Amino acid sequence: MKYAPASPEERQKFKSTIVPMLREAVKVELSTIPLYLYSIYSIIKDDGKAGTQARRNMSIVVHQEMLHLALAGNLLTSIESGPQLYSAQFVPTYGGEDDVILHSNIPLRLEPCEKSNLECFLKIEAPYQPPPKLTYDEESANIDFRLHAAPDTERALEQYNSIGEFYTELEDMIKNSGPFITFKNKDLQFAPTEFFPTNMTQVTDQESAHNALKVIIDQGEGSVGVEDAHYQMFLDLYMKRTEWECYAVPYSPTIKTYKDNKLVYALALASNAAYCYLLVTIQKTWQVSDVVLRRALIPNIHSIMVNIMTPLAEFMVEEPFEKGKAAPTFQFYPTEAGEDPSKVDYAAVELQEAIKQRLEEAIDLVHDAKKKEALSVIKFSVDRVPWPIPILTES
Incomplete structure (x- = not known):
């Protein structure tokens, strides 16, 4: 036309x-x-x-x-x-x-x-x-x-x-x-x-x-x-x-909601880092045209949601908190790399490490063997969704 x-x-x-x-x-x-x-x-x-x-x-x-x-x-x-x-x-x-x-x-x-x-x-x-x-x-x-x-x-x-x-x-x-x-x-x-x-x-x-x-x-x-x-x-x-029935989860929780409960706090931080890892993955896809990199990035979207975010959330809603249960907060997780789009690769690597670090903290805090195993499986899944973009260290 x-x-x-x-x-x-x-x-x-x-x-x-x-x-x-x-x-x-x-x-x-x-x-x-x-x-x-x-x-x-x-x-x-x-x-x-x-x-x-x-x-x-x-x-x-x-x-x-x-x-x-x-x-x-x-x-x-x-x-x-x-x-x-x-x-x-x-x-x-x-x-x-x-x-x-x-x-x-x-x-x-x-x-x-x-x-x-x-x-x-x-x-x-x-x-x-x-x-x-x-x-x-x-x-x-x-x-x-x-x-x-x-x-x-x-x-x-x-x-x-x-x-x-x-x-x-x-x-x-x-x-x-x-x-x-x-x-x-x-x-x-x-x-x-x-x-x-x-x-x-x-x-x-x-x-x-x-x-x-x-x-x-x-x-x-x-x-x-x-x-x-x-x-x-x-x-x-x-x-x-x-x-159907619902868990007694908090209304619009934030990280501050959980600050006095070390285990739930660590889980919430891991969940936020995973959420932001998902966001940088999607964001990066609109920045690269290389077919090989795109083929590595895009499958990670599904893996982060299904193998990290969902099992973390399912773990949290089973975890006692005050008079009910805990749940994710879906908040921004800051990194040293910051929000500059040109440094998104550095932020992504930090976020993946943050998920693992927070999960390790949670694993150390639980005493039940089944819970330790469940969190260890999630941490293993994090290792399986590495950031595919090579980061060049500055000299």
């Missing part, structure tokens, strides 16, 4: 709006993953009954959110540089008065999978309800999209009440992006041969950009009654909530 040429000023104005929105999209997807994981971990396993099914259904949502994170990152990478996930300013926080999604009134809270928790998820994933259809005169008043394509970014990001509403606005921008955006960096994006083969899209033009966004919208914020939409999944879980 041919478009009327846009001036450099118009292109820059459009880009100055869509880039912050895409960064916000990446953060939205990242924000929801700990929310849903925490809820899953809180559900007590019940040998294939309602609790197990609830965990399985919510795991499908997390799986799709990982896809959505990758797609949102591909969109951003195709227009500018890839996302920086490993940053204290970017890693979402939970439980505070200002911890909300998309500057809305929907709180970000780590909670057990009770009805109030599922109600929050329903608000997050609520389908967008479009405004009433405009009359011809009202429609004609919007003379030229270019003149209205770049509202004040801060104001725009404050106006959304659900992810669905936000993505509908972003979809409109993508549909009109032809004259304004030159898509690039295909070799830095997740490809179907690397990650989620049936739904991954590399963004090379306006059509593929829209296809990527449509996957996020259709899976995440589909209309009521769409079987695989997150909203419908959470609605079904909400209706069945009385059928």
Whole structure:
């Protein structure tokens, strides 16, 4: 499709709006993953009954959110540089008065999978309800999209009440992006041969950009009654909530919550380091085009989540804490290398070592042989996901 040429000023104005929105999209997807994981971990396993099914259904949502994170990152990478996930300013926080999604009134809270928790998820994933259809005169008043394509970014990001509403606005921008955006960096994006083969899209033009966004919208914020939409999944879980039990885990715990319990404190630190190791792994993938390095990086994503983060969380929810059980905090774990994207390799190596160090501390603190063995297995798994990028020591 041919478009009327846009001036450099118009292109820059459009880009100055869509880039912050895409960064916000990446953060939205990242924000929801700990929310849903925490809820899953809180559900007590019940040998294939309602609790197990609830965990399985919510795991499908997390799986799709990982896809959505990758797609949102591909969109951003195709227009500018890839996302920086490993940053204290970017890693979402939970439980505070200002911890909300998309500057809305929907709180970000780590909670057990009770009805109030599922109600929050329903608000997050609520389908967008479009405004009433405009009359011809009202429609004609919007003379030229270019003149209205770049509202004040801060104001725009404050106006959304659900992810669905936000993505509908972003979809409109993508549909009109032809004259304004030159898509690039295909070799830095997740490809179907690397990650989620049936739904991954590399963004090379306006059509593929829209296809990527449509996957996020259709899976995440589909209309009521769409079987695989997150909203419908959470609605079904909400209706069945009385059928399973939850551990008495804390509400939005932080590292400070556990400071007086040495074992839980060490486990929480190990969990945070693992979470951040996952983030730097995903971030690095948008920075390298070398096929060999990508083949080493991307499998680590699954290994970190399945073989480190999940068993650590499962161990924690069995560990007594105050009058209930412990659970992960999903917080930023600082390193000496810091947050500079050019030093992400050094941060990654530090994070892997930190996981092992904190696990060793926990192993020394437990006296039960089975617990020692369980933690040792996790530590062994950490050794199996080394950072694949060679680090050159400075002379």
